[in-house]
Amino acid sequence: MSVTNLNAFEIISFSKGFDLSGMFIVKEWRNEARFTSDKSASTIISKLEDVAKALNLRVRKKDNGVVKMQGRKEGRNGVLQFDIEIFEVTTSYHIIEMKQTSGDSLEYRQLLEEGIRPALKDIVLAWHGDE
Amino acid sequence: MSCHFLQIQKQALLLEAKDITSGGRRRRRRNPEEEELPALSCNRAQESISSGGRFALGFIFGFKLLGVDFYDGLSTNKASGSFNAFLESTGSFTVNEVEALYDLFRKLSNSIIKDGLIHKEEFHLALFRNKKTNLFVDRVFDLFDQKGNGVIEFDEFVRSLSVFHPDAPEEQKAGFAFKLYDLRQTGFIERRELKEMVLALLDESDLNITSDAVEMIVDRTFDQADTKGDERIDQEEWNEFVKNNPYVLRNMTLPYLKDLTMVFPSFVIHSEVSEADMVA
Secondary structure, three states: OOEOOOOOOOOOOHHHHHHHHHHHHOHHHOOOEEEOOOOOOHHHHHHHHHHHHHEEEEEEOOOOOOEEEEEEEEEOOOOEEEEEEEEEEEEEEEEEEEEEEEOHHHHHHHHHHHHHHHHHHHOOOOOOOOO | OOOOOOOOOOOOOOOOOOOOOOOOOOOOOOOOOOOOOOOOOOOHHHHHOHHHHHHHHHHHHHHHHHOOOOOOOOOOOOOOOOHHHHHHHOOOHHHHHHHHHHHHHHHHHHHOOOOOOOOOOOOHHHHHOOOOOOOOHHHHHHOOOOOOOOOOOOOHHHHHHHOOOOOHHHHHHHHHHHHHHOOOOOOOOEHHHHHHHHHHHHHHHHOOOOOHHHHHHHHHHHHOOOOOOOEOOOOHHHHHHHHHHHHHHHHHOOOOHHHHHHOOOHHHHOOOOOOOHHOO
Protein backbone atom coordinates (compact mmCIF):
# COMPACT_ATOMS: atom_id res chain seq x y z
CA MET A 1 0.00 0.00 0.00
CA SER A 2 1.55 3.29 -0.98
CA VAL A 3 0.87 6.74 0.26
CA THR A 4 0.03 9.83 -1.76
CA ASN A 5 1.91 12.97 -0.86
CA LEU A 6 -0.21 16.08 -0.68
CA ASN A 7 0.83 19.51 -1.78
CA ALA A 8 -0.44 22.56 0.06
CA PHE A 9 -3.42 23.16 -2.21
CA GLU A 10 -4.44 19.52 -1.98
CA ILE A 11 -4.26 19.76 1.79
CA ILE A 12 -6.51 22.79 1.72
CA SER A 13 -8.99 20.97 -0.50
CA PHE A 14 -9.77 18.64 2.39
CA SER A 15 -11.38 21.44 4.33
CA LYS A 16 -14.92 20.86 5.54
CA GLY A 17 -15.67 24.35 4.30
CA PHE A 18 -15.24 23.19 0.74
CA ASP A 19 -17.34 20.13 1.18
CA LEU A 20 -20.66 21.23 -0.26
CA SER A 21 -22.02 17.71 -0.31
CA GLY A 22 -23.51 18.40 3.12
CA MET A 23 -26.21 20.35 1.29
CA PHE A 24 -27.26 17.27 -0.61
CA ILE A 25 -26.81 14.31 1.63
CA VAL A 26 -26.76 13.69 5.33
CA LYS A 27 -23.71 12.11 6.87
CA GLU A 28 -25.60 8.92 7.66
CA TRP A 29 -26.34 8.28 4.01
CA ARG A 30 -22.90 8.82 2.56
CA ASN A 31 -20.96 5.96 1.10
CA GLU A 32 -17.62 7.62 1.65
CA ALA A 33 -15.82 8.26 4.89
CA ARG A 34 -12.64 10.04 5.84
CA PHE A 35 -10.54 10.14 8.95
CA THR A 36 -7.30 11.69 10.12
CA SER A 37 -4.52 9.89 11.90
CA ASP A 38 -1.35 10.98 13.63
CA LYS A 39 0.27 7.59 13.22
CA SER A 40 2.93 6.68 10.71
CA ALA A 41 1.98 5.29 7.34
CA SER A 42 3.25 1.83 8.19
CA THR A 43 1.24 1.73 11.42
CA ILE A 44 -1.91 2.74 9.56
CA ILE A 45 -1.31 0.20 6.84
CA SER A 46 -0.76 -2.72 9.16
CA LYS A 47 -3.81 -1.73 11.20
CA LEU A 48 -5.94 -1.68 8.06
CA GLU A 49 -4.64 -5.09 7.10
CA ASP A 50 -5.47 -6.47 10.56
CA VAL A 51 -8.98 -5.07 10.34
CA ALA A 52 -9.46 -6.58 6.91
CA LYS A 53 -8.44 -9.97 8.20
CA ALA A 54 -10.71 -9.73 11.22
CA LEU A 55 -13.68 -8.72 9.07
CA ASN A 56 -12.94 -11.36 6.47
CA LEU A 57 -12.28 -8.92 3.68
CA ARG A 58 -10.07 -9.56 0.74
CA VAL A 59 -7.42 -6.92 0.08
CA ARG A 60 -6.22 -6.00 -3.39
CA LYS A 61 -3.73 -3.32 -4.25
CA LYS A 62 -4.34 -1.16 -7.29
CA ASP A 63 -1.59 0.62 -9.17
CA ASN A 64 -2.30 4.15 -8.09
CA GLY A 65 -1.74 3.59 -4.39
CA VAL A 66 -5.40 2.76 -3.82
CA VAL A 67 -6.30 -0.41 -1.96
CA LYS A 68 -9.48 -2.27 -2.76
CA MET A 69 -11.27 -4.20 -0.04
CA GLN A 70 -13.86 -6.74 -0.91
CA GLY A 71 -16.31 -8.91 0.97
CA ARG A 72 -16.07 -12.60 0.38
CA LYS A 73 -19.78 -13.26 0.10
CA GLU A 74 -22.49 -11.91 -2.15
CA GLY A 75 -24.62 -9.40 -0.31
CA ARG A 76 -28.03 -7.94 -1.07
CA ASN A 77 -26.74 -6.11 -4.07
CA GLY A 78 -23.63 -8.00 -5.05
CA VAL A 79 -20.26 -8.13 -3.43
CA LEU A 80 -19.35 -5.27 -1.13
CA GLN A 81 -16.36 -3.34 -2.40
CA PHE A 82 -14.67 -0.18 -1.27
CA ASP A 83 -11.45 1.68 -1.96
CA ILE A 84 -9.04 3.03 0.63
CA GLU A 85 -6.56 5.74 -0.09
CA ILE A 86 -3.93 7.14 2.26
CA PHE A 87 -2.75 10.73 1.87
CA GLU A 88 0.29 12.10 3.65
CA VAL A 89 0.29 15.63 5.00
CA THR A 90 3.44 15.00 7.03
CA THR A 91 5.06 11.75 8.09
CA SER A 92 2.99 11.84 11.26
CA TYR A 93 -0.24 13.17 9.86
CA HIS A 94 -2.33 11.30 7.34
CA ILE A 95 -5.76 11.52 5.87
CA ILE A 96 -7.44 8.24 4.99
CA GLU A 97 -10.38 8.05 2.64
CA MET A 98 -12.74 5.13 2.17
CA LYS A 99 -15.18 5.11 -0.69
CA GLN A 100 -17.68 2.41 -1.53
CA THR A 101 -17.50 1.23 -5.12
CA SER A 102 -20.06 -1.55 -5.27
CA GLY A 103 -22.55 -3.53 -3.28
CA ASP A 104 -25.43 -2.51 -1.09
CA SER A 105 -25.10 0.91 0.55
CA LEU A 106 -26.83 -0.11 3.74
CA GLU A 107 -24.61 -3.13 4.16
CA TYR A 108 -21.56 -0.96 3.61
CA ARG A 109 -22.63 1.58 6.19
CA GLN A 110 -23.36 -1.22 8.65
CA LEU A 111 -19.92 -2.68 8.10
CA LEU A 112 -18.39 0.76 8.55
CA GLU A 113 -20.23 1.58 11.77
CA GLU A 114 -20.17 -1.83 13.43
CA GLY A 115 -17.00 -3.35 12.09
CA ILE A 116 -14.50 -0.87 10.73
CA ARG A 117 -14.86 2.17 12.91
CA PRO A 118 -14.56 0.38 16.28
CA ALA A 119 -11.60 -1.61 15.03
CA LEU A 120 -9.71 1.48 13.90
CA LYS A 121 -10.22 3.41 17.10
CA ASP A 122 -6.54 3.30 18.09
CA ILE A 123 -5.26 5.01 14.99
CA VAL A 124 -8.06 7.51 14.36
CA LEU A 125 -7.71 11.15 15.39
CA ALA A 126 -11.11 12.19 14.08
CA TRP A 127 -13.69 11.14 11.51
CA HIS A 128 -14.65 13.81 9.01
CA GLY A 129 -18.22 14.82 9.66
CA ASP A 130 -18.29 13.95 13.34
CA GLU A 131 -18.63 17.15 15.29
CA MET B 1 -54.97 33.73 -16.85
CA SER B 2 -53.25 36.87 -17.90
CA CYS B 3 -51.31 36.78 -21.11
CA HIS B 4 -49.66 40.05 -20.35
CA PHE B 5 -47.29 38.56 -17.87
CA LEU B 6 -46.04 36.02 -20.34
CA GLN B 7 -46.01 38.09 -23.42
CA ILE B 8 -42.41 38.67 -24.05
CA GLN B 9 -42.10 38.57 -27.76
CA LYS B 10 -44.46 39.35 -30.57
CA GLN B 11 -44.44 35.90 -32.05
CA ALA B 12 -45.45 32.94 -29.95
CA LEU B 13 -42.51 30.75 -29.29
CA LEU B 14 -42.42 27.59 -27.35
CA LEU B 15 -40.95 26.97 -24.02
CA GLU B 16 -38.43 24.29 -24.40
CA ALA B 17 -36.43 22.46 -21.91
CA LYS B 18 -32.94 22.17 -23.15
CA ASP B 19 -30.64 19.67 -21.67
CA ILE B 20 -27.17 20.78 -22.44
CA THR B 21 -25.22 18.16 -20.64
CA SER B 22 -22.90 15.94 -22.55
CA GLY B 23 -25.59 13.31 -22.27
CA GLY B 24 -27.14 15.09 -25.19
CA ARG B 25 -30.75 14.55 -24.38
CA ARG B 26 -31.93 17.19 -26.75
CA ARG B 27 -35.57 17.64 -27.45
CA ARG B 28 -37.30 18.30 -30.73
CA ARG B 29 -37.96 21.92 -31.45
CA ARG B 30 -41.29 22.72 -33.01
CA ASN B 31 -39.65 25.34 -35.25
CA PRO B 32 -36.26 24.02 -36.16
CA GLU B 33 -35.37 27.13 -38.13
CA GLU B 34 -35.85 29.24 -35.08
CA GLU B 35 -32.43 29.02 -33.61
CA GLU B 36 -33.11 31.80 -31.18
CA LEU B 37 -33.83 31.04 -27.57
CA PRO B 38 -37.52 30.45 -27.06
CA ALA B 39 -39.54 32.53 -24.69
CA LEU B 40 -42.80 31.60 -23.10
CA SER B 41 -45.83 31.18 -25.21
CA CYS B 42 -48.98 32.82 -24.02
CA ASN B 43 -51.20 30.65 -26.18
CA ARG B 44 -49.48 27.53 -25.18
CA ALA B 45 -49.84 28.32 -21.54
CA GLN B 46 -53.51 28.79 -21.87
CA GLU B 47 -54.17 25.75 -24.01
CA SER B 48 -51.83 23.03 -23.01
CA ILE B 49 -52.32 22.92 -19.32
CA SER B 50 -51.05 19.43 -19.11
CA SER B 51 -47.65 20.15 -20.48
CA GLY B 52 -44.74 22.52 -20.46
CA GLY B 53 -46.79 25.67 -20.12
CA ARG B 54 -48.06 24.69 -16.74
CA PHE B 55 -44.58 23.98 -15.57
CA ALA B 56 -43.32 27.26 -16.91
CA LEU B 57 -46.12 29.14 -15.24
CA GLY B 58 -45.64 27.38 -11.99
CA PHE B 59 -41.97 28.09 -12.20
CA ILE B 60 -42.41 31.77 -12.81
CA PHE B 61 -45.30 32.34 -10.50
CA GLY B 62 -43.66 30.26 -7.87
CA PHE B 63 -40.71 32.55 -8.00
CA LYS B 64 -42.77 35.68 -7.90
CA LEU B 65 -44.88 34.42 -5.06
CA LEU B 66 -41.85 33.70 -2.97
CA GLY B 67 -40.58 37.16 -3.58
CA VAL B 68 -37.59 36.01 -5.50
CA ASP B 69 -37.24 38.63 -8.15
CA PHE B 70 -35.92 36.20 -10.61
CA TYR B 71 -37.42 37.47 -13.80
CA ASP B 72 -36.62 41.11 -13.45
CA GLY B 73 -37.05 42.15 -17.00
CA LEU B 74 -40.07 40.06 -17.81
CA SER B 75 -42.38 42.90 -17.10
CA THR B 76 -40.25 45.28 -19.12
CA ASN B 77 -40.41 43.02 -22.12
CA LYS B 78 -36.70 42.95 -22.54
CA ALA B 79 -36.06 39.50 -21.19
CA SER B 80 -36.97 37.56 -24.26
CA GLY B 81 -35.79 34.08 -23.69
CA SER B 82 -34.56 35.00 -20.25
CA PHE B 83 -35.71 31.72 -18.85
CA ASN B 84 -33.84 29.76 -21.43
CA ALA B 85 -30.89 32.10 -21.14
CA PHE B 86 -30.90 31.23 -17.49
CA LEU B 87 -30.95 27.52 -18.25
CA GLU B 88 -28.11 28.01 -20.70
CA SER B 89 -26.07 29.82 -18.12
CA THR B 90 -26.63 27.15 -15.54
CA GLY B 91 -24.42 24.85 -17.52
CA SER B 92 -25.03 21.24 -16.90
CA PHE B 93 -28.48 21.10 -15.30
CA THR B 94 -31.71 19.90 -16.82
CA VAL B 95 -35.04 21.48 -16.06
CA ASN B 96 -35.92 18.80 -13.53
CA GLU B 97 -32.61 19.27 -11.81
CA VAL B 98 -33.08 23.02 -11.63
CA GLU B 99 -36.44 22.31 -10.07
CA ALA B 100 -34.80 20.01 -7.53
CA LEU B 101 -32.22 22.68 -6.80
CA TYR B 102 -34.99 25.17 -6.32
CA ASP B 103 -36.57 23.04 -3.65
CA LEU B 104 -33.22 22.77 -1.93
CA PHE B 105 -32.68 26.50 -2.28
CA ARG B 106 -36.07 27.21 -0.78
CA LYS B 107 -35.25 25.06 2.23
CA LEU B 108 -31.83 26.63 2.78
CA SER B 109 -32.91 30.20 2.15
CA ASN B 110 -35.66 30.01 4.74
CA SER B 111 -33.80 28.11 7.42
CA ILE B 112 -33.01 31.09 9.64
CA ILE B 113 -34.29 34.22 7.92
CA LYS B 114 -37.45 33.52 6.00
CA ASP B 115 -36.83 35.69 2.99
CA GLY B 116 -36.01 33.25 0.21
CA LEU B 117 -32.38 34.33 0.09
CA ILE B 118 -29.40 32.46 1.47
CA HIS B 119 -27.61 34.49 4.11
CA LYS B 120 -24.17 33.62 5.34
CA GLU B 121 -25.40 31.97 8.53
CA GLU B 122 -27.84 29.86 6.55
CA PHE B 123 -25.02 28.79 4.27
CA HIS B 124 -22.88 27.79 7.24
CA LEU B 125 -25.77 25.92 8.75
CA ALA B 126 -26.33 23.99 5.56
CA LEU B 127 -22.76 22.79 5.48
CA PHE B 128 -21.86 22.46 9.09
CA ARG B 129 -25.09 22.04 11.02
CA ASN B 130 -23.71 24.82 13.17
CA LYS B 131 -22.92 28.46 12.66
CA LYS B 132 -19.20 28.30 13.32
CA THR B 133 -17.21 30.55 11.04
CA ASN B 134 -14.69 29.09 8.68
CA LEU B 135 -12.36 30.83 6.28
CA PHE B 136 -13.15 28.48 3.43
CA VAL B 137 -16.92 28.62 3.79
CA ASP B 138 -16.65 32.40 3.75
CA ARG B 139 -14.69 32.30 0.51
CA VAL B 140 -17.17 29.93 -1.10
CA PHE B 141 -20.06 32.10 0.04
CA ASP B 142 -18.44 35.21 -1.41
CA LEU B 143 -17.92 33.52 -4.74
CA PHE B 144 -21.50 32.26 -4.85
CA ASP B 145 -22.62 35.80 -4.10
CA GLN B 146 -21.70 37.00 -7.56
CA LYS B 147 -23.58 40.26 -7.26
CA GLY B 148 -21.85 40.95 -3.96
CA ASN B 149 -25.00 41.96 -2.14
CA GLY B 150 -24.42 39.74 0.86
CA VAL B 151 -26.92 37.04 -0.04
CA ILE B 152 -27.06 34.16 -2.47
CA GLU B 153 -30.00 34.35 -4.83
CA PHE B 154 -31.34 31.41 -6.74
CA ASP B 155 -29.67 32.17 -10.05
CA GLU B 156 -26.33 32.65 -8.31
CA PHE B 157 -26.91 29.40 -6.46
CA VAL B 158 -27.55 27.40 -9.61
CA ARG B 159 -24.80 29.03 -11.66
CA SER B 160 -22.18 28.53 -8.99
CA LEU B 161 -23.19 24.95 -8.32
CA SER B 162 -22.99 24.15 -12.02
CA VAL B 163 -19.23 24.64 -11.78
CA PHE B 164 -19.16 21.72 -9.35
CA HIS B 165 -21.00 19.43 -11.73
CA PRO B 166 -18.88 16.45 -12.82
CA ASP B 167 -19.38 17.46 -16.45
CA ALA B 168 -18.36 21.07 -16.02
CA PRO B 169 -15.15 21.92 -17.90
CA GLU B 170 -11.87 21.83 -15.99
CA GLU B 171 -11.12 25.43 -16.95
CA GLN B 172 -14.25 26.56 -15.16
CA LYS B 173 -13.32 24.62 -12.04
CA ALA B 174 -9.76 25.91 -12.15
CA GLY B 175 -11.00 29.49 -12.56
CA PHE B 176 -13.37 29.16 -9.62
CA ALA B 177 -10.69 27.64 -7.40
CA PHE B 178 -8.23 30.38 -8.31
CA LYS B 179 -10.71 33.03 -7.21
CA LEU B 180 -11.43 31.03 -4.07
CA TYR B 181 -7.81 31.00 -3.03
CA ASP B 182 -7.13 34.59 -4.03
CA LEU B 183 -8.17 35.65 -0.54
CA ARG B 184 -7.65 39.37 -0.97
CA GLN B 185 -8.88 39.36 -4.56
CA THR B 186 -5.72 40.87 -5.95
CA GLY B 187 -5.77 38.64 -9.00
CA PHE B 188 -2.88 36.61 -7.61
CA ILE B 189 -2.37 33.98 -4.94
CA GLU B 190 0.38 35.16 -2.65
CA ARG B 191 2.61 32.97 -0.53
CA ARG B 192 1.20 34.31 2.71
CA GLU B 193 -2.34 33.59 1.49
CA LEU B 194 -1.37 29.98 0.86
CA LYS B 195 0.16 29.78 4.30
CA GLU B 196 -2.93 31.33 5.86
CA MET B 197 -5.09 28.70 4.23
CA VAL B 198 -2.90 25.81 5.27
CA LEU B 199 -2.93 27.08 8.84
CA ALA B 200 -6.70 27.42 8.70
CA LEU B 201 -7.03 23.83 7.55
CA LEU B 202 -4.75 22.56 10.29
CA ASP B 203 -6.65 24.59 12.84
CA GLU B 204 -9.95 23.20 11.59
CA SER B 205 -8.63 19.65 11.95
CA ASP B 206 -7.16 20.28 15.39
CA LEU B 207 -3.82 19.24 14.11
CA ASN B 208 -0.55 20.41 15.53
CA ILE B 209 2.31 20.59 13.14
CA THR B 210 5.48 22.51 13.82
CA SER B 211 5.74 25.85 12.07
CA ASP B 212 8.83 24.51 10.30
CA ALA B 213 6.76 21.74 8.81
CA VAL B 214 4.13 24.25 7.70
CA GLU B 215 6.79 26.43 6.08
CA MET B 216 8.18 23.45 4.27
CA ILE B 217 4.80 22.38 2.94
CA VAL B 218 3.90 25.88 1.81
CA ASP B 219 7.27 26.66 0.25
CA ARG B 220 7.55 23.41 -1.60
CA THR B 221 4.15 23.88 -3.21
CA PHE B 222 4.45 27.58 -3.82
CA ASP B 223 7.83 27.31 -5.49
CA GLN B 224 6.49 24.58 -7.71
CA ALA B 225 3.58 26.73 -8.85
CA ASP B 226 5.33 30.09 -9.05
CA THR B 227 7.32 29.29 -12.16
CA LYS B 228 7.93 32.96 -12.96
CA GLY B 229 9.45 33.40 -9.53
CA ASP B 230 7.71 36.68 -8.78
CA GLU B 231 6.42 35.59 -5.39
CA ARG B 232 2.87 35.25 -6.53
CA ILE B 233 0.83 32.76 -8.54
CA ASP B 234 -1.04 34.26 -11.45
CA GLN B 235 -3.88 32.66 -13.40
CA GLU B 236 -1.57 31.29 -16.06
CA GLU B 237 0.77 29.65 -13.56
CA TRP B 238 -2.25 28.30 -11.72
CA ASN B 239 -3.71 26.69 -14.83
CA GLU B 240 -0.41 25.01 -15.53
CA PHE B 241 -0.07 23.87 -11.93
CA VAL B 242 -3.55 22.42 -11.92
CA LYS B 243 -2.91 20.56 -15.14
CA ASN B 244 0.07 18.88 -13.53
CA ASN B 245 -1.69 18.28 -10.23
CA PRO B 246 -5.28 17.37 -11.00
CA TYR B 247 -5.93 16.35 -7.39
CA VAL B 248 -5.84 20.02 -6.49
CA LEU B 249 -9.35 20.40 -7.91
CA ARG B 250 -10.85 17.42 -6.11
CA ASN B 251 -13.08 19.70 -4.00
CA MET B 252 -14.44 21.30 -7.17
CA THR B 253 -16.59 18.33 -8.12
CA LEU B 254 -19.74 17.14 -6.38
CA PRO B 255 -20.74 13.74 -7.73
CA TYR B 256 -24.19 14.21 -6.16
CA LEU B 257 -24.99 16.86 -8.74
CA LYS B 258 -24.97 14.29 -11.48
CA ASP B 259 -27.85 12.38 -9.93
CA LEU B 260 -29.74 15.26 -8.38
CA THR B 261 -33.16 13.86 -9.08
CA MET B 262 -31.97 10.58 -7.62
CA VAL B 263 -30.73 12.23 -4.47
CA PHE B 264 -34.06 14.01 -4.11
CA PRO B 265 -36.52 11.51 -5.53
CA SER B 266 -39.42 13.38 -3.98
CA PHE B 267 -38.83 16.19 -6.46
CA VAL B 268 -39.36 13.93 -9.41
CA ILE B 269 -42.52 12.46 -7.95
CA HIS B 270 -44.03 15.84 -7.26
CA SER B 271 -42.77 17.40 -10.42
CA GLU B 272 -45.66 18.67 -12.47
CA VAL B 273 -44.18 17.74 -15.74
CA SER B 274 -41.80 15.10 -16.83
CA GLU B 275 -39.19 15.95 -19.38
CA ALA B 276 -41.00 13.88 -21.97
CA ASP B 277 -44.01 16.15 -21.62
CA MET B 278 -41.99 19.16 -22.51
CA VAL B 279 -41.66 18.15 -26.14
CA ALA B 280 -44.37 19.67 -28.27
